[in-house]
Amino acid sequence: MTWSVLVPVKPLEGAKTRLVGPDDGPDDAARAELALAFACDTVMAAAACPRVGLVFAVTDDRRAHEALGALGARIIDGEPGGGLNPALAHGAARARAVRPDEGVCAVSADLPALRPDELDRVLADAGLHARSFAADAQGVGTTLYAAAPGASFLPAFEGRSRMRHRSLGTVEILRTDVPGLRRDVDTRTDLALARALGVGPHTAKALGRLGL
Secondary structure, eight states, X not given: OOEEEEEEOOOSTTOOGGGOOSSOOOOHHHXXXXXXXXXXXXXXXXXXXXXXXXXXXXXXXXXXXXXXXXXXXXXXXXXXSSSHHHHHHHHHHHHHHHOTTSEEEEEOSOOTTOOHHHHHHHHHHHXXXXXXXXXXXXXXXXXXXXXXXXSOOOOOOSSSHHHHHHHTTXXXXXXXXXXXXXXXXXXXXXXXXXXXXXXXXXXXXXXXXXXX
16 A cells, blocks of 8 residues: 655744743744754655655645755645644645545654654554554654545644544554654754654754754
């Protein structure tokens, strides 16, 4: 089974506000640069995964359009409003119109340490279920949600989404060998842990330019 992967990217302006620490932290422009770098590395890893047919970037941000399109992602804009889950549902409908025989998988855009082989292992597991998800490293949120061909796409990201997905009957993929897929980056501690795993080239360059 191959998959269409959705990578949702919020407007870069005002992105990643939790990267600001109690003393200081990256300013707005730096945080936007990091958010875009995270998304670029996520898209690049997804595009290199053998089980991925196409990568779709779901975003209305013009800067993200240019950068992610250059990496081979197809751009889905015209988000309906209402937050992340409606944006993903919109993206899934568009992806299925293009690739009706593929499963649809949503992946968080802030996975700078994601490896193609990690995604490949999780998608192999996802192919055994109608709907499945992978939790973040804290066991609270969600970094991946997948719906097999023919299955309804019903994401429930944001907040305590792990328990929400489980309550909806979505199968949790329990793997300990996918640390990059589970390590989303919202805080400076998250960023330090992602760097310890090894971040992708876009994030590494951005951190170097910013002196972080």
